[in-house]
Amino acid sequence: xDNQILSHQQIQHTIRRIAYQIYEANVNEKEIVxxxxxxxxxxxxxxxxxxxxxxxxxxxxxxxVLMDKKDPLASGVTTxxxxxxxxxxSIVLVDDVLNSGTTLIYGVHHFLKTPLKQLKTxxxxxxxxxxxxVKADYKGISLSTSLQEHVHVEFQAKNDRVYLA
Numbered sequence: 001x002d003n004q005i006l007s008h009q010q011i012q013h014t015i016r017r018i019a020y021q022i023y024e025a026n027v028n029e030k031e032i033v034x035x036x037x038x039x040x041x042x043x044x045x046x047x048x049x050x051x052x053x054x055x056x057x058x059x060x061x062x063x064x065v066l067m068d069k070k071d072p073l074a075s076g077v078t079t080x081x082x083x084x085x086x087x088x089x090s091i092v093l094v095d096d097v098l099n100s101g102t103t104l105i106y107g108v109h110h111f112l113k114t115p116l117k118q119l120k121t122x123x124x125x126x127x128x129x130x131x132x133x134v135k136a137d138y139k140g141i142s143l144s145t146s147l148q149e150h151v152h153v154e155f156q157a158k159n160d161r162v163y164l165a
Contacts, residue, residue: 003163003164003165004161004162004163005125005141005143005151005162005163005164006124006125006140006141006160006161006162007161008158008159008160008161011124011140011160011161011162012160014124014140014141015047015048015051015140016051017140018048018138018139018140019048019052019055020055021138022034022048022052022092022120022122022138023052023055023056025090025118025120026056026058026090027056029058029089029090029117030058030059031058031059031060031061031089031090032052032056032058032060032061032089032090032091032092033061033063033081033085033086033089033090033091033092034048034049034052034060034061034062034063034091034092035063035064035065035079035086035091035092035093035094035107035111036062036063036064036065036094036095037065037067037069037093037094037095037103037104037107038064038065038066038067039069039096040095040096040097040124040153040155041065041094041096041103042064042065042094043096043155044094044095044096044122044123044124044153045062045094046062047155048092048094048122049062061081061085061086061089063079063080063081063085063086063091064079064080065077065078065079065080065093065107065110066078066079066080067103067106067107069102069103072102072103072106073106077106077107077109077110079110083113083114086111086114086116087114087115087116088115088116088117089116089117090116090117090118090120091111091116091118091119091120092119092120092121092122092137092138093107093108093111093119093120093121093122094121094122094123095107095121095122095123096123096124096125097123097124097125097126097151097153098121098123098125098126098127098130098134098136098139099127099129099151100129100130100131100132101130101131101132101133101134102131102132104121104123104132104134104136105132105133105134108121108134120137120138121134121135121136121137121138122136122137122138122139123136123138123139123140124139124140124141124153124162125139125140125141125142125143125151125153125162126139126140126141126142126143127142127143127145127151128142128143128144128145129145129147141162143164145164149164149165150164150165151163151164152164152165
């Protein structure tokens with residue numbers, strides 16, 4: 001059996017809390033770009049987008065961030081929207097788990113090639129095993145885990161969960 005860290009209900013509360021934090025940091029923005037790293041990050045970003053649309057009049061633009069998580073340097077980072085669509089905007093780069101920081105740092109690097117109003121990061125789980133100087137501005141939960149343990153995030157209809165394996 002697995003060790004559940006967050007239940008569906010806890011994840012829903014966490015998504016709402018983070019959405020409100022994003023809203024508060026962008027209260028005067030007319031548009032907010034939620035950039036989800038494909039995989040769990042994109043699923044988390046879609047859930048944040050849904051809540052943000054309920055609590056703000058701002059346009060919430062979803063951006064898919066594509067990269068090879070095992071080798072982001074070789075594959076490069078691409079986005080589903082053009083640079084012109086996020087230039088000068090407020091962006092929140094979203095991933096499900098911050099482990100070594102590799103995925104987030106390459107995502108941040110991609111967006112920093114363009115003038116932005118601000119760039120923040122959001123994760124559901126922060127594992128504290130960073131190789132790079134990247135932090136989550138918005139985080140659901142921080143865990144102290146061993147490198148041998150694996151955090152799994154599952155986004156399923158009415159059964160989201162985070163567990164340790």
